[in-house]
Amino acid sequence: MAKRKKSKAPPRTASPHRPAYGMETFLVHGRHHTKKWDYAHHLVPPISSSAAYRLGSAERGALGFHSFAHDGLEPSKASPIYIYDRLDEPVRGMLEESLAEAEQGDFCATFATGMAAVSGGLGVLLQVGDEIVCHRTLYGCSYSLFKNWYPRLGIQVTTADLTKPGALAKALSPKTRAVYFESPANPTMELIDIGAVRAACEKAARKGHPRPQIVIDNTFATPYCQRPLTLGADMVVHSLTKNLGGFGTDMGGAVITRKELSSLLLLYRKDFGGVLAPKSAWPIFVYGLPTLPLRMRQQQESARRVADFLERHPRVRRVAYPGLPSFPQYELARQQMTDYAGAFAPGSMLYFTVKGDPNHILNYIARNAYAVTLAVSLGQTRTLIESPTQMTHATLSAEDQGGCGLEGEGLRLSIGLESVNDILSDLERALAHA
Ligand SMILES: Cc1ncc(COP(=O)(O)O)c(C=O)c1O
Structure with missing residues (x-):
């Protein structure tokens, strides 16, 4: 959206329940x-x-x-x-x-x-x-x-x-x-x-x-x-x-x-x-709560590496990850998405579209991958991939899917805690099958 107006919501930082601790x-x-x-x-x-x-x-x-x-x-x-x-x-x-x-x-x-x-x-x-x-x-x-x-x-x-x-x-x-x-x-x-x-x-x-x-x-x-x-x-x-x-x-x-x-x-x-x-x-x-910062930091670091990798891959058409400078709303992401210390925190979720049939990738992952799993849900220790148009957003008609910017070639990826090199290897091999 255009010019940012200052919000009138009161800033809330300190709390009586954790006076001197982060x-x-x-x-x-x-x-x-x-x-x-x-x-x-x-x-x-x-x-x-x-x-x-x-x-x-x-x-x-x-x-x-x-x-x-x-x-x-x-x-x-x-x-x-x-x-x-x-x-x-x-x-x-x-x-x-x-x-x-x-x-x-x-x-x-x-x-x-x-x-x-x-x-x-x-x-x-x-x-x-x-x-x-x-x-x-x-x-x-x-x-x-x-x-x-x-x-x-x-x-x-x-x-x-x-x-x-x-x-x-x-x-x-x-x-x-x-x-x-x-x-x-x-x-x-x-x-x-x-x-x-x-x-x-x-x-x-x-x-x-x-x-x-x-x-x-x-x-x-x-x-x-x-x-x-x-x-x-x-x-x-x-x-x-x-x-x-x-x-x-x-x-x-x-x-x-x-x-x-x-x-x-x-x-x-x-x-x-x-x-x-x-x-x-x-x-x-x-x-869950005590390990949230630790998990998010690790998943986010891997997500940035995966986003970079996907962006350079010849079989990938487009990558949407708020941490990529090419992300259309990168400036807004930097303002809005920050961790408790104020550092940029673009999260652990990605969306990307592929050239070719996405089911070739998903089926390759389902049958052969170890670090990446074909499953819905997100935000857990395991890296999960799914096809929104066929799965999580399947209740939307084709027309509604189009209306909300969903593409059949789009895949949603939730980065987990595996070694990022293993995630990248699974994706590399799967993309070769696109
Ligand atoms: C953004 C978002 N909101 C809400 C929900 C619903 O959560 P639950 O499955 O716990 O009912 C989901 C589930 O995937 C989700 O992705």
Whole structure:
């Protein structure tokens, strides 16, 4: 998008929970003390596994129900009264505290999957008669949610190319309550200028309409590479199944936002029921978050090498990786995608198009490769490759795929932790079969 306007979102850097320590240290330790659970004698918090909790007295039970998702109560000051797993649960609660901190937001609610988080986050913002504007390129199931389900709920969806200056302003209407996008977008890696989206939404609000809420799916970047709430977004959603979990063992989702939305999100999750299982929250909290910076640094370094290699390869038509100087939005990437130390952090995801039949490459990989695996999902220790038009984005019609910039020859690559030379050798051999 054109000229960057300064976002009015308050800058958030320090936090009372990690006064003198960096974010990477915080992600390893979390809070040593939390109101969520007294686990002071464990270095690693125990896995909790209890659907219901002993209430002690009728009065305590009544107070627990009364205080759940109560707007006037400050959760960091009072120990929660645990009642039933679907309402609140200690391991999940600790993961939420750390995720809110990692994204520099006030509050986090986790969900069973990334899609439960997308529908939950938007579920508290939208109602019948509202409109949502979304970027034309989205993960296939988010696209399907908007295309197939929202019209049934009486919510009108307008798609626009939010990379184009002025496109959002044209798409906004007095009924627009939310603007939704991924940046980088799955799978094309297009970036959306978050500050410019905020400026357009504020301009719309100055005309007397309520300001549309800016919701971004930050799964591709992870909070290690980009913190959208500090750039002007109102709500961040994640698939924890990906780099935040990091090992490809558990599914999960998260919504991180302002304190004002916390009660609604908790009530929504209680009633719609898509809670994150504590047994899935535990590995994400104990293994995923502490190793996020380490994994992202390694994967990103390999991604840069792979992007360079692909860009020079005669069988490759085009490579989209925000860390390549040839990336059309390279300058925006440098401004928006930074790690906790402020260094450029273009992430571990790539999209490239090949000359020839991409299935020759994929089938060669499926049968012969060791370091690169033909599989969907992304953001884990293993390098994964897939064909969006045939797999993750197959729910889109051919026309819709074309409309959002997807090409049949396009392949999505998620870089893992293998030796980069092995990843390159597998790709080299596979490309020879294109
Ligand atoms: C960008 C993005 N958002 C959301 C999701 C949905 O996450 P989950 O599979 O955990 O529901 C995915 C899944 O691939 C994704 O890539």
